[in-house]
Amino acid sequence: MDVRETMNIGNIARGAAPEVFEHALEQVLKNISDINTSATQKRKIVLSFVFEPSETRELGEVTFGCEVKLASLKAAKGNFFISKRGSDIRAYARDPRQDDLFREEPPASPKPS
Numbered sequence: 792m793d794v795r796e797t798m799n800i801g802n803i804a805r806g807a808a809p810e811v812f813e814h815a816l817e818q819v820l821k822n823i824s825d826i827n828t829s830a831t832q833k834r835k836i837v838l839s840f841v842f843e844p845s846e847t848r849e850l851g852e853v854t855f856g857c858e859v860k861l862a863s864l865k866a867a868k869g870n871f872f873i874s875k876r877g878s879d880i881r882a883y884a885r886d887p888r889q890d891d892l893f894r895e896e897p898p899a900s901p902k903p904s
Contacts, residue, residue: 804855808838815859822861832862 800808819834837858844851872883 803840804853807855811855811857812836812838815857818859818861827864827867828862829865834862835860 796802815836819836822828822834823830835858837860839856839858841854841856842851843854869884872886874881874883874887
């Protein structure tokens with residue numbers, strides 16, 4: 792009876808597959824929980840093993856790879872406002888004409904008695 796361990800997913804490529812998979816899974820879970828990504832877009836982990844035997848077929852080399860496909864960031868929209876004075880053009884993230892509407896008045900100074 793042969794008691795030596797045969798090649799399996801846990802020991803192939805010096806045991807890299809489980810560790811790499813765990814790291815890839817962590818990336819996927821973080822991406823799923825990121826509110827800046829689509830909730831329903833599919834994520835994907837692809838593990839690949841390429842086997843290259845020698846001419847004698849008595850040994851070979853295995854190359855392990857991992858590809859992670861995550862959901863992309865959702866597009867964010869916002870407005871911008873343009874002002875022109877002669878040849879001077881500026882852009883603002885908020886409407887500068889409304890600043891006066893929402894400006895807080897400084898508290899009144901107490902009058903000396």
